[in-house]
Amino acid sequence: MRRPRSRCPSWIPALLLVAGCAQNAQTVAPSDTVRITVLHLNDVYQFSPMDGGRLGGLARVSTLRKQVHAESPHTLTLFAGDTLAPSVESITEVDGKPLRGRQMIDAWNALGVDYAVPGNHDFDFGDAVLRESIHASRFPWLAANIFDNHTGRPFEGLQPYVLREIGGVKVGLFGLLLPETEVTSSVSQDTNIRDICSTARPVVSRLRAQGATVIIALTHLEVGQDRELAKCAPVDLIIGGHEHERIEDRSTGVPIFKVAADAVELGQVTLDVDLRSGAVKKLDWKVLPVTSAVPEDPAFAEAMRRYDALVAELAQPVGRTAVPLEARKKVVRSQETNLGSLIADVLREAASTDVALVNGGAIRGDTVFLAGQLTRREMLSIFPYADKLVRLEVTGETLLAALENGVSKSAEDSEPGRFLQVSGLRFAFDASRPRGQRVLCVLVGDKPLSPTARYSVATLSFLASGKDGYEMFRGVPATPALAEGRTPRDVLSDALRTGKPSPMRQGDGRILRASNIKATDKQCVPAAPTM
Structure with missing residues (x-):
């Protein structure tokens, strides 16, 4: 059977020369292996491009995401926290109402996120606004260590973890937020953010017991805390945020990946998983630059049209x-x-x-x-x-x-x-x-x-x-x-x-x-x- 030809559009090779576009140039996964692709972003406070339009912009990310999905059907898009604040749009009003991050939830819904974890700044407008944002999202938010002090249950709307089958592979995902958020943001006395390792260990055990062969931690932690997590809980991959800069850390044996803030780059992890054993046979990471060389996705732009006047006003x-x-x-x-x-x-x-x-x-x-x-x-x-x-x-x-x-x-x-x-x-x-x-x-x-x-x-x-x-x-x-x-x-x-x-x-x-x-x-x- 003939292999499909590359469908990379003409702008892709030049754009991704450094990061390496040709996804098809990578070896094709053997028949007993499933290739899972993870796209990830973190700390994104505006959906429009930055730096005079040269860098970033979620409409461009949407174009890249659709391209990767076309090449790799087993793809997850993850967001590692911090988006409601501190955002310029979030402190403005549309139709007489303060946005308080509503524009970013609209943007993530239009982009198509699979899972997100709250960041510390997602509590900046208080518990109620975060709850409203979670309920307005067309994707699940994960956090295993954020709890309601009164009921002892997870924070309303949050799922501690999920188990998802992808191409025959059972993938477990769970979220963690840095506990210091209790003192660095506007977390109410009703909410408690628990210790990282004592939370992660039983969650990982539960996921393994339910058949997960690949476990991904989606975190909003300092990289030192990510390293502690890697040492105390047997996970396969940590996708993180918080630092606002690109980080690749393999010092513990567990890969930790983060990208720069405000969607100026898109992380892409490729995992080749053995179908028989569930073991990760190969794991690669690269970064796709998000620049003016990438065309904007018209469908995303249309979904965000109601904010055009605000974006123009902010440019004055x-x-x-x-x-x-x-x-x-x-x-x-x-x-x-x-x-x-x-x-x-x-x-x-x-x-x-x-x-x-x-x-x-x-x-x-x-x-x-x-x-x-x-x-x-x-x-x-x-x-x-x-x-x-x-x-x-x-x-x-x-x-x-x-x-x-x-x-x-x-x-x-x-x-x-x-x-x-x-x-x-x-x-x-x-x-x-x-x-x-x-x-x-x-x-x-x-x-x-x-x-x-x-x-x-x-x-x-x-x-x-x-x-x-x-x-x-x-x-x-x-x-x-x-x-x-x-x-x-x-x-x-x-x-x-x-x-x-x-x-x-x-x-x-x-x-x-x-x-x-x-x-x-x-x-x-x-x-x-x-x-």
Whole structure:
């Protein structure tokens, strides 16, 4: 029997030269083997293309997905969490109603997702909005470790795991969300997110007992937690999210794959499974770039037509910056940046306080915004949350505890959203020291921090409520710092529209690591350069 000729359209070979298009160029699976293909995405906050239309766009992903389905009928499409927020569209309104991620559920329904796991930011609008989103989805959401505290049952609408037969192979899938979501997002007291390994072990055993020969964990965890999962539960493949960057990790013997955020690339895993034994004989992974070279799927575009006016409105220019603004996730959550300093400065000025503290996790965009014109989308993407600006009065001891919390994860394999961008103070820290002892010196204004003195602090309501480990603020009276209806985003927008204050080209040394500071009881100053 003649093998079918490749049906790759003319744009595919050039597009996938690096990733390797010719699916047919791979060896055809033997007759006793079933080839299962897994397409995967994670951390997608907008369905339209990014970077001036050059990268991303779920309409392009839809084209790629249909092509892969035509070549490989045994295909699953998985989404590894984070989509309802922080999304620019999610904080806007259509037909007088806030979207709160509804546009992304419409997009996933139009694309054709098989299974998804919630991410930490899918709780940002609260439990009720996530429940509504799950019920509006035409695909199952999986999570084995999210439970209702009152009933002891899984969170409403979630399935802990599924067993699905694909080409004669029984494939088990289950989902896991990082437990820290309880403190990093707006999870209610009614919801509990349980430990990873103690959850996964019985789920995997149950799936094996039901005949699963291939088990896939769909996770929204830090990669270190994925490695722990690989060690404690016998799974065959981990498809993950959360880091916003491409990750291929085989250090534990269990492949862990993640792709970059916002659908600028599509992951593709190919598993050749022995029909007799159920063993995975071969596992390959490649990444398909999603660029303007890929045509948009007309059916997807038509399904999302109701959002055309919103997309056009978000493309309108609303401000300018004279210098590039650093908003990359890894940078804004680990060191001082010019954008972080600008935000902290304008909020401190608006609140008329001694100090301003802004958690790096509140500053989004995950890119360097180039000098020049800023669109409404870019402006909103920097500060997508609906936090209020509040004013606190705290002792120096409490302020020091907050700074210690901000650097408490700075030595780990993570990007802690709790890391602080500051105004009105300078501090130095050493991430190699024990937690709680990392801050070496603090100057408020030009004077050393006094543990007994009282300081006024401008911060976001998220931190003031004790989230992200800021328990020292819980119970401290918080008063609104802005007029009714005015938001921190409005304050930043005014600065970027008027150019006052103008952002710095780079930081001014207000946050210093041990490697480049001279710390004494009275000062936190940069060390003299070595010659």
